[in-house]
Amino acid sequence: MTTIPFGKPMVGEEERRAVAEVLEGTTLTHGPRVKAFEQAFAEFTGAPHAIATATCMASLHLAYLACGIGPGDEVLVPAQTHVAMAHAVEICGATPVFVDADPRTGNVDLDLLAAAVTERTRAVSVVHYLGLPVDMGRVLEVARRHDLFVVEDCAIALGARIDGTHVGLHGDVGCFSFYPVKHITTGEGGMVITTRADIADRVSKQRAFGIDKSVLADRRHTAAYEIEYVGLNYRMGEIGAAMGVEQLKRLPGFLEQRARNFRSLAAGLGGVDGLTVIDSDGPGASHYCLVALLDAPLAERREELIETLKGEGVGTSVYYPKPLPDTKYYRETYGHPERSCPVAARISYESIAFPVGPHIEEEDVQRIVETVGQVVDRLVARA
Ligand SMILES: *Cc1c(COP(=O)(O)O)cnc(C)c1O
Numbered sequence: 001m002t003t004i005p006f007g008k009p010m011v012g013e014e015e016r017r018a019v020a021e022v023l024e025g026t027t028l029t030h031g032p033r034v035k036a037f038e039q040a041f042a043e044f045t046g047a048p049h050a051i052a053t054a055t056c057m058a059s060l061h062l063a064y065l066a067c068g069i070g071p072g073d074e075v076l077v078p079a080q081t082h083v084a085m086a087h088a089v090e091i092c093g094a095t096p097v098f099v100d101a102d103p104r105t106g107n108v109d110l111d112l113l114a115a116a117v118t119e120r121t122r123a124v125s126v127v128h129y130l131g132l133p134v135d136m137g138r139v140l141e142v143a144r145r146h147d148l149f150v151v152e153d154c155a156i157a158l159g160a161r162i163d164g165t166h167v168g169l170h171g172d173v174g175c176f177s178f179y180p181v182k183h184i185t186t187g188e189g190g191m192v193i194t195t196r197a198d199i200a201d202r203v204s205k206q207r208a209f210g211i212d213k214s215v216l217a218d219r220r221h222t223a224a225y226e227i228e229y230v231g232l233n234y235r236m237g238e239i240g241a242a243m244g245v246e247q248l249k250r251l252p253g254f255l256e257q258r259a260r261n262f263r264s265l266a267a268g269l270g271g272v273d274g275l276t277v278i279d280s281d282g283p284g285a286s287h288y289c290l291v292a293l294l295d296a297p298l299a300e301r302r303e304e305l306i307e308t309l310k311g312e313g314v315g316t317s318v319y320y321p322k323p324l325p326d327t328k329y330y331r332e333t334y335g336h337p338e339r340s341c342p343v344a345a346r347i348s349y350e351s352i353a354f355p356v357g358p359h360i361e362e363e364d365v366q367r368i369v370e371t372v373g374q375v376v377d378r379l380v381a382r383a
Pocket residue numbers: 055056057058081082084085127153155156176177178179189190
């Protein structure tokens with residue numbers, strides 16, 4: 001029996017040839033591929049500025065640094081997201097303030113977001129959970145009223161748009177991931193996009209040791225430069241960028257396949273008693289995966305369900321395994337009580353994520369639906 005994996009990088013002949021070309025040359029970093037990838041990404045998203053980075057975590061760190069986030073500041077962070085966002089705030093010396101999710105979509109609850117603003121709040125962050133765009137109009141309203149920066153985590157939302165404008169361009173800065181199971185991959189990799197020239201300038205300098213090469217460009221020593229900021233080395237290399245250029249060409253096809261798979265899987269799993277599919281198929285969505293909430297009595301038996309499905313060749317995942325305030329570090333550092341964000345807790349502890357990526361076809365979708373139906377029947381019968 002073959003296994004349907006949750007995620008699988010779509011690396012083909014084009015990517016292999018592009019990487020081989022890099023290896024045949026002598027330029028492994030500071031080369032033309034990173035620039036080409038940034039330019040192609042800017043074209044695809046419509047961003048005036050796109051800066052390639054090492055990872056999404058690196059992108060988020062650079063984004064908060066560019067917004068000047070530091071000690072004493074509070075930053076609103078969704079409880080239902082990847083820990084990278086909270087860590088990026090924490091590394092800047094600021095405090096992540098967690099906001100619970102909307103039970104219908106899993107995106108941040110916008111009423112709670114507005115209510116969480118204090119005198120110390122400097123920025124609001126959102127994640128376009130499962131590729132469904134957050135209502136950015138309402139986020140921007142809150143941000144304008146309190147003069148806050150807006151950071152968008154688009155790690156699982158590449159291709160998602162609101163009224164035609166790509167996610168990441170509604171707030172001040174948007175961050176992307178090219179980790180192997182995301183919409184496209186460069187092995188490890190990330191991108192920052194922004195409409196703001198000042199943020200783009202600071203991100204691109206702090207990405208590379210804070211160096212400003214333009215300052216001394218008129219001097220005779222071509223290697224001379226000035227250090228304008230404290231910085232990091234968060235650059236992307238030529239090998240990753242070469243993959244990224246090829247992956248981006250295939251992205252429109254990937255997105256179509258994801259939408260088809262999502263709709264077919266949602267229709268199928270919608271007919272299974274005990275499952276409630278989270279509604280992440282709104283306008284402009286980019287279908288990262290499908291998350292199904294388990295109703296009682298299945299909810300308490302999630303691990304058994306996941307293990308049984310795995311045994312039957314259906315790979316699944318959990319997005320995300322713990323609400324951030326429930327994780328050991330944030331619980332102990334800030335004294336959050338267990339399940340302080342009950343909606344995020346329900347999603348984290350009582351849901352299963354199913355694949356919809358371009359590595360699966362309609363026959364795989366049908367196999368997932370049939371297998372889930374049978375396994376759920378068996379578990380419920382034994383309950
Ligand atoms: C995967 C993911 C990240 C982390 O991305 P890396 O490129 O691995 O650093 C950040 N945020 C979200 C929402 C993610 O899903």
